[in-house]
Amino acid sequence: MKLELININKSFSNKKILKDISFTINSGKAMGFLGRNGAGKTTTIRIIMDVFKADSGSITINDKPFLKKDYKIGYLPEEKGMYQKIPLLKQLVYFGELKGLSKKEAIEKGTEIINKMGLSEYLNKPLSMLSKGNQQKFFIAQSIINDPDILILDEPFGGLDPVNAQSLKDIIRDYIKKDKIVIFSSHQMSHVEEFCDDVTFIKDGKIVLSDNLNKLKKEMGKNKIKIKLIEDNEVEKLNIIKDILIKKENDYIIIECLNNKKTNDLLLEILNLKLNIEEFSNYVPNLETIFIKIEGDKNE
Amino acid sequence: MNNTIKVFLFEFKNKFKEKTIMISSIIILLLIFIATFIPSIINNNKKTEEEIIKEQIEEMENVGYIINDKDIESFLINDKSELKLAKKYSNESVLINDIESKDIKIGFVIINETNYKIIRFGSEFAFSEVYDYGIKDNLTIYAKNKFYKEHNIDPMLVSNAEKIEISSTIQDIGKSAENNFFIAYIGTFIIYFIIILFGVSVSTTIAREKNDRTMELLITNTSSTSLIVGKVLASLIFSIGQIIAMLLIGYIGILLNKASYPPNFLNILVQNISPSLIIIFLLFSFFGCLMYFFVYASLGSLVSKVEDVNNAIGPIQLIFITSFMISMISMNTPNSSLLTISSFIPFTSPMAMFVRYSMTLVPLIDVIISLILLIITSVLLAYLSIKIYRQATLNYGNKLSLIKVLKNIK
Incomplete structure (x- = not known):
């Protein structure tokens, strides 16, 4: 039906x-x-x-x-x-x-x-x-x-x-x-x-x-990665990487690639910084984040 | 239609569990039943001769008198007069003293055959009349006899002349308003009681459904038409049942106490409660209730809190009470223009036409026109009520304005 x-x-x-x-x-x-x-x-x-x-x-x-x-x-x-x-x-x-x-x-x-x-x-x-x-x-x-x-x-x-x-x-x-x-x-x-x-x-x-929710999550997570650092103050070191946008979401750092920057390139650059990384994954937003983003976007 | 019947059955069964309705109904039925026993109760309370004499003696111990004229005394105080049991005084100051000290309650001082004085300690009631134990009547006879004697008039002749009576009989062509007053009064009261009780109940039921949000589920499971029609019909049938119960209980009560009623009273009932009167009563009660219940239902839907119901139904209560007052007042003048006009106006006709029909001769065409007007108005108000109900049921918050809701109705 x-x-x-x-x-x-x-x-x-x-x-x-x-x-x-x-x-x-x-x-x-x-x-x-x-x-x-x-x-x-x-x-x-x-x-x-x-x-x-x-x-x-x-x-x-x-x-x-x-x-x-x-x-x-x-x-x-x-x-x-x-x-x-x-x-x-x-x-x-x-x-x-x-x-x-x-x-x-x-x-x-x-x-x-x-x-x-x-x-x-x-x-x-x-x-x-x-x-x-x-x-x-x-x-x-x-x-x-x-x-x-x-x-x-x-x-x-x-x-x-x-x-x-x-x-x-x-x-x-x-x-x-x-x-x-x-x-x-x-x-x-x-x-x-x-x-x-x-x-x-x-x-x-x-x-x-x-x-579709999964499709939406994929689209909204596209070109984004999620990392968790052992030491919070190391986040400053990420600022030297070009063409990225950094956001904090709870204990995680969400990094979005801008200007057609590839996530693979971004990963290499992060590794070169020799940060103490606890967790690392592709970024998949939860529904709450999507909801807030949609509400926020439309308010802007 | 199917859902209307389901709503009707559900609401009808619930009526038996509504405490206010059931308590009021039982009380009114009991009162009617008890009222029919009043003649029997009065008859059973009739006192024996011994009891009457005993009471008389006790009462007369509180009465004193002074009569200085021997002739008057022998005329007033004899075996048949109550005063023979009273205390005799020769001195007025002693009599007053006894009243003040509450040895006796009242004293009579017979000054002469045309003048006497009553002495009492204050008055128990405003405008109360003093019972004088026949002193005034007996003194009048004594004074008249004295007058006849002085003027050589034969007292028997005068007595015979006074006995001449002019007799008259009343032959009522048509209905006797006087005889039917009781019937009109009872019928009007029944309609009033039923509409007020069940009208408020319909409003409250709907307001409560909005108040506890049951309405949200009801309205999504069936149409607003089924809901309001089912609810109104449940109240209507219950109230008609209530009217029939009132009439039956009254009839049974009268039947049980038949022997205690004056034969004239029963004759009036039998002769004046005709099948046509019962049909008129039931028809006008039925459509009157139907019309008013739809209005009460729609007004109940305007509020979201049960406590606001009284405010919402205020206007219709005012109209209905006015209608009741018109009918009650017009019972003294059942041929008045006010009652005639009221018997055609749908908001007043349920009671006014019944009063008119029971107390006067009403042309059949008047009854038909009035009934048609009442039915048309009932249908129109039912239609309007369904629209108001539909508009109002899903609006919560402050009380809705009836005018605003009416404006929104397409």
């Missing part, structure tokens, strides 16, 4: 919120949908969910118009909540039915997911009795009760301890394996990096970048 957003525009009260949004999401892969608060992520998701109609543009699935009613969708919003005083199974069955399951299916599936999430002791207890982390697990259960074709998760790891986070990771991996479309949005870049093959960056209602 290939879900494609083509030139989506949306305004509220004459304020343009989304500007020609276009990107593609393929099944069997997770797509990280990233952007700062207020960038337009939720509005885009709400348009996919058919909560809002786009002013212009279209959404297609396998090159045919996308109709929400024809697909099972699971959605976990960032700002979420459910009925605090109603027992878990009862409200899970309600949401399951709203998603198109029969009552019997909803009861079976709801019980199965609640057990899988380790919440079986709360099956018939109200949501208010659950801790924040367990409530988050229950919200996730709600999003997958209908075994969705398209799973949209916005900040799914909020409030989860490492053990529960691992369970959720297994669930997401399972969906990816099942050739489903998974859209993943989070400010915790390490989680996005862990799952997502593709990333799409949105800023001020515009898509600023949408590509």
